[in-house]
Amino acid sequence: xxxxxxxxxxxxxxxxxxxxxxxxxxxxxxxxxxxxxxxxxxxxxxxxxxxxxxxxxxxxxxxxxxxxxxxxxxxxxxxxxxxxxxxxxxxxxxxxxxxxxxxxxxxxxxxxxxxxxxxxxxxxxxxxxxxxxxxxxxxxxxxxxxxxxxxxxxxxxxxxxxxxxxxxxxxxxxxxxxxxxxxxxxxxxxxxxxxxxxxxxxxxxxxxxxxxxxxxxxxxxxxxxxxxxxxxxxxxxxxxxxxxxxxxxxxxxxxxxxxxxxxxxxxxxxxxxxxxxxxxxxxxxxxxxxxxxxxxxxxxxxxxxxxxxxxxxxxxxxxxxxxxxxxxxxxxxxxxxxxxxxxxxxxxxxxxxxxxxxxxxxxxxxxxxxxxxxxxxxxxxxxxxxxxxxxxxxxxxxxxxxxxxxxxxxxxxxxxxxxxxxxxxxxxxxxxxxxxxxxxxxxxxxxxxxxxxxxxxxxxxxxxxxxxxxxxxxxxxxxxxxxxxxxxxxxxxxxxxxxxxxxxxxxxxxxxxxxxxxxxxxxxxxxxxxxxxxxxxxxxxxxxxxxxxxxxxxxxxxxxxxxxxxxxxxxxxxxxxxxxxxxxxxxxxxxxxxxxxxxxxxxx
Numbered sequence: 001x002x003x004x005x006x007x008x009x010x011x012x013x014x015x016x017x018x019x020x021x022x023x024x025x026x027x028x029x030x031x032x033x034x035x036x037x038x039x040x041x042x043x044x045x046x047x048x049x050x051x052x053x054x055x056x057x058x059x060x061x062x063x064x065x066x067x068x069x070x071x072x073x074x075x076x077x078x079x080x081x082x083x084x085x086x087x088x089x090x091x092x093x094x095x096x097x098x099x100x101x102x103x104x105x106x107x108x109x110x111x112x113x114x115x116x117x118x119x120x121x122x123x124x125x126x127x128x129x130x131x132x133x134x135x136x137x138x139x140x141x142x143x144x145x146x147x148x149x150x151x152x153x154x155x156x157x158x159x160x161x162x163x164x165x166x167x168x169x170x171x172x173x174x175x176x177x178x179x180x181x182x183x184x185x186x187x188x189x190x191x192x193x194x195x196x197x198x199x200x201x202x203x204x205x206x207x208x209x210x211x212x213x214x215x216x217x218x219x220x221x222x223x224x225x226x227x228x229x230x231x232x233x234x235x236x237x238x239x240x241x242x243x244x245x246x247x248x249x250x251x252x253x254x255x256x257x258x259x260x261x262x263x264x265x266x267x268x269x270x271x272x273x274x275x276x277x278x279x280x281x282x283x284x285x286x287x288x289x290x291x292x293x294x295x296x297x298x299x300x301x302x303x304x305x306x307x308x309x310x311x312x313x314x315x316x317x318x319x320x321x322x323x324x325x326x327x328x329x330x331x332x333x334x335x336x337x338x339x340x341x342x343x344x345x346x347x348x349x350x351x352x353x354x355x356x357x358x359x360x361x362x363x364x365x366x367x368x369x370x371x372x373x374x375x376x377x378x379x380x381x382x383x384x385x386x387x388x389x390x391x392x393x394x395x396x397x398x399x400x401x402x403x404x405x406x407x408x409x410x411x412x413x414x415x416x417x418x419x420x421x422x423x424x425x426x427x428x429x430x431x432x433x434x435x436x437x438x439x440x441x442x443x444x445x446x447x448x449x450x451x452x453x454x455x456x457x458x459x460x461x462x463x464x465x466x467x468x469x470x471x472x473x474x475x476x477x478x479x480x481x482x483x484x485x486x487x488x489x490x491x492x493x494x495x496x497x498x499x500x501x502x503x504x505x506x507x508x509x510x511x512x513x514x515x516x517x518x519x520x521x522x523x524x525x526x527x528x529x530x531x532x533x534x535x536x537x538x539x540x541x542x543x544x545x546x547x548x549x550x551x552x553x554x555x556x557x558x559x560x561x562x563x564x565x566x567x568x569x570x571x572x573x574x575x576x577x578x579x580x581x582x583x584x585x586x587x588x589x590x591x592x593x594x595x596x597x598x599x600x601x602x603x604x
Contacts, residue, residue: 020060021094021183022067023176025051026084028100028109028133031076039102039128040074045162046099046123053164054176061367062343063430066180069093078108085113094183095176097121098137101159102128106137112146115215115602117179117559119149121168127159138578145599147558147577149175174575178556181364182602184308186215191287191305194223194313194351202352202539203313206478212601213484213560214357219305221286223318229282234301236281236292239338243277246338250438251327254445254462257511262451269448272457276327280337283312283328287345309360311351314407315453323458324449325349329408330461333359335369335429336411336437343429344369349407354476355541358486362474362545365552367428371465371544372408373515375401375473376508378534387507390500399530400494401517402508403473403544406453406460409513413544414443415466415493424466426546447511464505465515467495472549473517476562477538483601486557488550488567489533491519515544520568527568536566551575561596564589 027047029036051068058066069091071084088096096111101123111118118141122134134150141148151172153165164172190210197203207218229235256263264272285293289304312318314325331337332347346363348356349372359370380399381392392399415424416439417432427436446459454460473489494516496504505514519533526536550569557564558576571588583591583598 019092020064020067021180022069022092023051023054023180024084024088024091024093024096025068025070026096026098026109026111027070027074028098028104029074029076030102030104030128031108035102036074036076042101042160042162043074043099044070046101046121049162049164050097050099050121050172053169053172057173058177058180059367059428060180060184061363063367063428066176075104075109077105081109081112085111088113094186095179097172097176099123100130100133101125102130102133104133104137106133106140110137110140110146111148112144114146117175117182118146119151119172119175119179121151121172124153124156125159126156142579142582147579147595147599149575150578151175171575174552174555177365178552178559181361181556182215182559184364185360188308189217189219189306190353190356191219191221191307191310192351192353193221193225193283193286193310194318197313197315197350197352200350200352200540201478202354202541203311203350205311205351205353209478209484210353212604213562215603216308218353219307221305223313225286226279226282226318226322229301230275230278234282234293234296234298235278235285236290236296239292240278240281243281243338244274247273247277250441251446252441252444253459254447254511256448258448258451264448264457268457272323272459275323276325276458279323279325280328280331283310283325283332283347284345286310287347309346309348309356311348311353311356313351315350319454319456319458322456324406324454324456324460326406326449326458326460327446329372330411333369333372333408333410334412334440335427335432336440341429341432341434341437344410344412346370347408348372349405350541352541354478354539355543357476358474358543359545361553361556362472362543362549365549365556366545366547368426368546369410369412369429371403371410371413371515372405373403373542373544374405374540375534375537375542376404377402378531379504380531384500384504388500388503390497395492395494395518396496398518398521401519401530401534402504403515403517403542404508404512405541406450406509406512409461409463411440411444411461411463413465413513413515414440414463415469416440416443424469426469450509450511460511461513462511463513464501465493465513467493467516469493469546470548471517471544471546472553473519473542473544474553475537475539475542483596484562485538485565486553486562487536487538487565488553488569489519489527490548490550490568491517494518517544522568526566538565558592560602561599563592563596
């Protein structure tokens with residue numbers, strides 16, 4: 001599906017109140033005349049080749065291509081560096097990549113912006129090696145406390161070769177995508193709808209973390225705002241009618257598992273459907289606004305809160321009386337709704353702001369819908385055998401983890417989207433077909449809520465994620481005296497024999513969506529076995545993203561100065577600023593803590 005065919009042209013056009021950050025390409029040269037003239041053309045060609053690579057390979061999360069800015073002349077000294085910085089500020093550059101094929105004056109040509117993610121590609125040649133400049137300017141960055149990524153190709157190139165080697169391309173794309181994530185978050189909001197949910201620490205929303213590490217602000221709205229907007233009709237009634245018809249046609253209601261004496265009447269359930277659909281529209285409007293509200297006389301409400309992420313408290317003050325937020329969370333996090341295929345939101349259940357941030361990291365790095373889940377149960381081979389009589393083998397031989405939560409499980413995570421070879425995956429939203437939307441919906445049941453958990457009723461999402469999908473589980477935790485830390489576990493979704501799944505699934509809550517997960521093991525530390533992964537996880541929730549993106553998360557965390565306390569990413573995939581080496585190459589995890597502590601939060 002092309003971008004122009006999507007609902008991006010409807011109510012979702014321009015989700016947030018800011019322009020996209022651009023990538024600034026900084027071609028630097030030796031400022032000495034005659035020397036400069038001999039290399040300026042090649043350096044500008046390098047810059048243009050990098051810009052084309054970025055624009056061809058990377059998109060923003062709304063599907064639009066990334067725009068690059070190149071100054072009209074190369075940077076040979078401080079005056080041209082200042083002019084380039086002026087251009088970058090005017091053009092809204094959020095990430096900078098310096099390229100050079102030769103020696104340049106390091107401190108005179110370097111990017112001195114205090115918070116902008118920055119990298120340098122030093123051309124590996126022999127005539128006028130950019131590697132010498134790379135080493136010198138990285139030393140300058142490190143001495144001045146401005147961490148930068150160094151990009152140096154493994155193989156020597158001829159002096160007139162302007163192609164980008166594969167290893168250089170990989171690092172450029174990894175750096176730029178993470179850098180754009182940093183720039184995209186800056187200035188946006190986390191919208192806290194409600195307060196603390198059942199004592200969950202992640203819902204104790206910490207504005208210092210958002211401001212200091214992410215450059216974001218926190219907005220707070222009481223859940224009574226939903227009641228006000230529903231009772232006073234502060235929503236687009238035309239869209240509501242469209243939405244409720246779509247729900248009746250596409251959202252299959254599952255069996256009611258509550259005791260007959262507690263089950264709600266058909267009339268009550270229909271009323272719950274009306275409520276949860278309105279809640280979904282209102283939650284979206286709270287996040288990004290809706291110009292149609294201004295036409296109804298609600299100019300303030302039409303603006304929204306410029307929220308790139310949000311969370312809904314729900315339990316218990318809301319759900320003890322009103323229908324739960326499970327449908328709202330599911331639909332917002334999915335890549336489609338009644339308006340068509342569109343960019344997924346990030347909307348956390350139980351107002352877990354830290355899991356919302358983890359989901360946001362995954363979305364910004366992959367452009368795909370994210371999975372919110374409880375890290376609920378580790379099933380050992382012995383326990384599976386005892387309960388079901390089944391002996392696990394193959395990828396399941398070390399046991400597996402049950403990921404399940406009633407709330408924000410996007411419908412993409414049914415795994416019903418497929419590649420050309422038939423493999424199951426989670427697609428970037430602009431690649432999803434209408435047929436795949438139907439498959440995701442057909443694989444889902446909306447179950448009347450478990451009234452022991454949710455006395456106010458509502459509907460919970462129920463599906464089983466397809467197996468064989470490469471995924472990465474992550475979580476940001478806040479530690480007193482230390483600050484934020486990031487956990488990462490790459491692995492795969494797995495499938496169990498149907499009868500085994502049924503037995504194990506019913507021991508938790510069969511009205512909720514299930515994802516069976518096996519992490520990749522390293523034989524060391526938290527990844528010596530599957531039990532240790534579960535036992536080392538720092539909170540009850542996790543975010544799951546499509547693909548093995550642990551390396552990308554590590555790159556992003558280094559930009560934000562968030563140390564990674566647990567991961568199973570191989571050393572050769574890890575890409576951090578060069579200054580990390582100065583804090584100890586024999587102990588990279590310890591060095592990560594030391595350097596993050598040394599520099600402190602990005603925006604402080």
